[in-house]
Amino acid sequence: MPKANGMKVLISLLLLLTTTIAASASELDQLITGLQAKYQRLNTLTADFTQIYNAPGERTRRESGQMQLKKPGKMRWDYASPESKLYVSDGKTIYEYIPAERSATRTSAKETDDWRAPFMFLLGRGNLRRDFARIEFANESPVRAGNRVLRMIPKRSSDIRELLIEVEPKSLGLARLSLIKQGNARIDFLLNNMQENAVIADTAFVFKPPAGVSVRQQ
8 A cells, every 4th residue: 555655656756857848938939920020029128237247267247237139130229337438230230439548449240249238139139949959947036026038049159058938927128138158158147128110220230430530340
């Protein structure tokens, strides 16, 4: 009799585990489908951000400001703290300007490996299932209780080893996007006050160097 009872308990546990795994897979599939559909429909996205950079042997760096994204491929990042700087792209060319240094750099958007480039996934540039070899729930606590964190492994070999995306399950609003490089350097973008489809003029993504500012090609 004790052996029979033990077998019943084991079978019950296995059934519970199977049900839990199936429910988790279903939730994951719904989140991926929902994220792709939601951000495919967006034309613009704005948010306040805090950017935290960590790398082995280096001091943690923390910056903050506001970001603006617009289809197709336009980005603007206005950094306010700890110093003023601008990162802006019209979809073809990227400029990074630091007023205190009176200089700017210019890079082709196609050639960039900048940390901020993956944000264009949020406006439907790319397909989550097509472009990532694996998407799963991450073994990492969310920054906001109740959110879900997805771990995404890119298919194509690149300097970025994996992405973490934290979303609110019902609204699919993004709370965090984290990028982890091959050498374990990590950058977290924490997002607040997100606005979808706000009107943003194309001129916001055009950089005109102020008088006396030199522009260097990278």
